[in-house]
Amino acid sequence: MIIHPFAYFRPDTIEEALGIYDQVMREGKQPVYYGGGSEILTRSRLNDGRFDAVIDLKHIPETRVHGQDRGKLRFGAGLRLTELADRDLWPFMTATADRIADHTTRGHITLGGNLMSTLPYKEALLPLLLADSSTAIIATKGGVENRTLKDLYDHQINLKPGEFLVSVTVDGNEAKAMAFRSYKMTRQDWIDYPLVTIAVAKRDDGSIRAAFSGWASYPFTSSRVNQILSETGKAPQDRAARATRSMPQAALDDIRGSREYREFVTEYTLTNILKELEDAQ
Ligand SMILES: Cc1cc2nc3c(=O)[nH]c(=O)nc-3n(C[C@H](O)[C@H](O)[C@H](O)COP(=O)(O)OP(=O)(O)OC[C@H]3O[C@@H](n4cnc5c(N)ncnc54)[C@H](O)[C@@H]3O)c2cc1C
Structure with missing residues (x-):
């Protein structure tokens, strides 16, 4: 049950969406941008997060881009996770995003909603954190801006009030040159938030990078951990153990698992991934 009334807007252009946000704010009300609505509506039902108007971004053509253009893979924020998997433009993204929720829910969740989620997981972000060329296209009052994910991401994608994510891009050659593995470990069920x-x-120069969701209250990658994982002269188990001990913050200790259990699962999974990537050479 939705417990409070709110206005629904469905702009067709970026400018219209920004204008509606401004207008609602000027009226002293709280607008929110809306992707699939799965999180917004769940929070509303739980009386968590008050809003007076939702601005549905999915009908703006720029949020629906999905393809390769001038060497870049482009993913609109309004794409549903099932659409990403069906097209499979970047298999690394598919492998990671296709483990979020169940198939029916993935048919509602949008890429933008997952990347901008207020929940800690944001699993679709992981492949993007590992590519140097990852760029976010942002709608701002001054026009559409391209910003590298590295500049924008600090525990979350930091946008100013009123701005929204239009799409993300990654260089096609960089994406293609990566060998990858993506493993989601859950407490018990196949479908759950990640432990x-x-x-x-594994990049074409042989170096290895890893990104993690569920270990901390936000997804991250760490240059120290990546450096250890890339010491390919050393045994996978040794690298995985040292990488797990060198994480930039302690593992969460919550209902999904204790700190010690997360550490054990991470070391074990990293060991297997390193072996798989090296056996595949
Ligand atoms: C049953 C279920 C299981 C789930 N399991 C997982 C899981 O295993 N792993 C995981 O990572 N997540 C999981 N989630 C969380 C889910 O990924 C997020 O709640 C969801 O991605 C939100 O997507 P949405 O399109 O419905 O976003 P919405 O509910 O529409 O929006 C979510 C947030 O993002 C903002 N937003 C949306 N689009 C944009 C945009 N383009 N620009 C700026 N801000 C925007 C909204 O204002 C809101 O704050 C699960 C959710 C459900 C319901």
């Missing part, structure tokens, strides 16, 4: 999800990319 830890580990996405690992």
Whole structure:
């Protein structure tokens, strides 16, 4: 049950969406941008997060881009996770995003909603954190801006009030050159929030990078951990153990699992991933 009334807007252009946001604010009301609505509506039902108007971004053509253009893979924020999987433009993204929720829910969740989620997991972010060329296209009052994910991401994608995510891009050659593995470990069921999800990319220079969701209250990658994982002269188990001990913050200790259990699962999973990537050479 939705417990409070709110206005629904369905702009067809970026400018219209920004204008509606401004207008609602000027009226002293609280607008929110709306992707699939799964999180917004769940929070509303739980009386968590008051809003007076939702601005549905999915009908703006720029949020629906999905393809390769001038060497870049482009993913609109309004794409549903099932659409990403069906097209499979970037298999690393598919492998990671296709483990979020169940198929029916993935048919509602949008890429933008997952990347901008207020929940800690944001699993679709993991492959993007591992590519140097990941760029976010942002709608701002001054026009559409391209910003590198590295500049924008600090525990979350930091946008100013009123701005929204239009799409993300990654260089096609960089994406293609990565060998990857993406493993989601859950407490018990196949479909659940992650105990830890580990996405690992082996780049064409042989270096290895990993990104984690579920270990902390936000997804992250760590240059120290990546450096240890890339010491390919050393045994996978040794690297995985040292990487797990070198995480930039302690593992969460919550209902999904204790800190010690997360550490154990992470070390075990990293060991297997390293072996798999090296056996595949
Ligand atoms: C049953 C279920 C299981 C789930 N399991 C997982 C899981 O295993 N892993 C995981 O990572 N997540 C999981 N989630 C969380 C889910 O990924 C997020 O709640 C969801 O991604 C939100 O997507 P949405 O399109 O419905 O977003 P919405 O509910 O529409 O929006 C979510 C947030 O993002 C903002 N937003 C949306 N689009 C944009 C945009 N383009 N620009 C700026 N801000 C925007 C909204 O204002 C809101 O704050 C699960 C959710 C459900 C319901």
